[in-house]
Amino acid sequence: MTFDLKDCGTCPIRHRAVCARCESDELEILESIKFYRSFEAGQPVIWSGDSMDFVASVVTGVASLSQAMEDGRTQMVGLLLPSDFLGRPGREFAPYDVVAVSNLTLCCFRRKPFEKMMLNTPHIAQRLLEMTLDELDAAREWMLILGRKTAREKIASLLTILARREASLALQTAQSGTSFELPLTREAMADYLGLTLETVSRQVSALKREGIVQLEGKRKIIIPDFDLLVAETGDDADGGVMV
Amino acid sequence: MTFDLKDCGTCPIRHRAVCARCESDELEILESIKFYRSFEAGQPVIWSGDSMDFVASVVTGVASLSQAMEDGRTQMVGLLLPSDFLGRPGREFAPYDVVAVSNLTLCCFRRKPFEKMMLNTPHIAQRLLEMTLDELDAAREWMLILGRKTAREKIASLLTILARREASLALQTAQSGTSFELPLTREAMADYLGLTLETVSRQVSALKREGIVQLEGKRKIIIPDFDLLVAETGDDADGGVMV
DNA sequence: CTGCTTTCTTGATCTGGGTCAAAGCGCAGA
DNA sequence: TCTGCGCTTTGACCCAGATCAAGAAAGCAG
Known part of the structure; x- marks a missing residue:
């Protein structure tokens, strides 16, 4: 995998140094649809059910994904640390509450153009697949923790x-x-x-x-x-x- | 997504009827690396740590993924029903115990050629990404169940x-x-x-x-x-x- | 420094689900 | 038909962690 979201997509400082493909078209496109957002500790990033027009990766800080039952019980289902990916290409509405646990900076990409780019550049889908599989493993380890x-x-x-x-x-x-x-x-x-x-x-x-x-x-x-x-x-x- | 693992990859009966792309090269390759395996209820499919030289999808029956602690406590972390995917391209060793819960038929693809094919056919990586994201959602719903x-x-x-x-x-x-x-x-x-x-x-x-x-x-x-x-x-x- | 808020700690008590034990049930094989 | 074994149910008891209730500690604004 020569194209690495973690190094190339997230952080304009790192990728210039690290990635051989940095001068490629993909990167130019990524740069053009990229913007940063910051949140203070405790601030909500997005509520479950809200429309979400970007995907993002965490640059600094910590965010949580959680699910709430209507009687108030809540369960955290994801913990996003720097370099983790947030959001799902192809899905319009957020399925979880996302909250900034500490001060947080996100590197965001507008969803539609990101999706379009994914269609043309297989590296990104493959990299995203890998990251998602890692997240699934982490979720399963977590299930053992919760259950037993x-x-x-x-x-x-x-x-x-x-x-x-x-x-x-x-x-x-x-x-x-x-x-x-x-x-x-x-x-x-x-x-x-x-x-x-x-x-x-x-x-x-x-x-x-x-x-x-x-x-x-x-x-x-x-x-x-x-x-x-x-x-x-x-x-x-x-x-x-x-x- | 014109190429659908569920319809095209899993089941040679269904895909001929359903999928417009069935005469394509990818399908020929898939067919050539495909084989079936059956298991009786209760039989292990693979143990955690074993080398796993195939990926597969469930044709009939139910399989479970579980994690065990060395003192015997176990937690099921995945339940695979027909059309679900088993295995991870790019990983040699199985991270979980896989057991046939009921009588089970798997449609298997040899891992190396499957991986190679994935590199050339972006549809597959994208389809796999979607399926993995769905699985991640299911895992997170499960976490709420387990935790709260x-x-x-x-x-x-x-x-x-x-x-x-x-x-x-x-x-x-x-x-x-x-x-x-x-x-x-x-x-x-x-x-x-x-x-x-x-x-x-x-x-x-x-x-x-x-x-x-x-x-x-x-x-x-x-x-x-x-x-x-x-x-x-x-x-x-x-x-x-x-x- | 003082008062206020948020976060954390500790204690007392209660209870949902675990543990241990003993039957019931249903089916395959003799 | 009987027997044995795997699965399931039910009962009695117990304990880890929830709940309820005070306080303590740490920030922070004034």
């Missing part, structure tokens, strides 16, 4: 996932001693994990008490021994979906 | 999903008075829903006792009033993921 794990295992799994993603953004693998800023409130963590915020708070406190994680303030997580944390997830040691 | 619904709502949701899929295979929409054969054991339903089989049994009995469903034997489900069942799912009336 205990509250403690859920918290450990979430922290592991976030630590791994955080590390991979820096082109590293998660290691002992790493620390990262939790981009989620306790309530958002609860929505992610199918728990209540009280249970989240209790389990985080328990992991802290037992020295499996350290906290600096409410949001900064330090992982003194990564294997110790992974042991709490209930997964086998190699962990995560295999690729 | 009560046992009773979970059962009602599963029955609703199965009734809808059953109906759509017959090119209809689910209606009051429909009946269908449950393709899943109580244990498989439990694995699907993140419950124990005892709880599944109790909740099915409760729905029966209250006249929301009727049972003929253990497996034949009759839905006297579809809206009554949908009301038990906790979803809003129009139901399901919107398209």
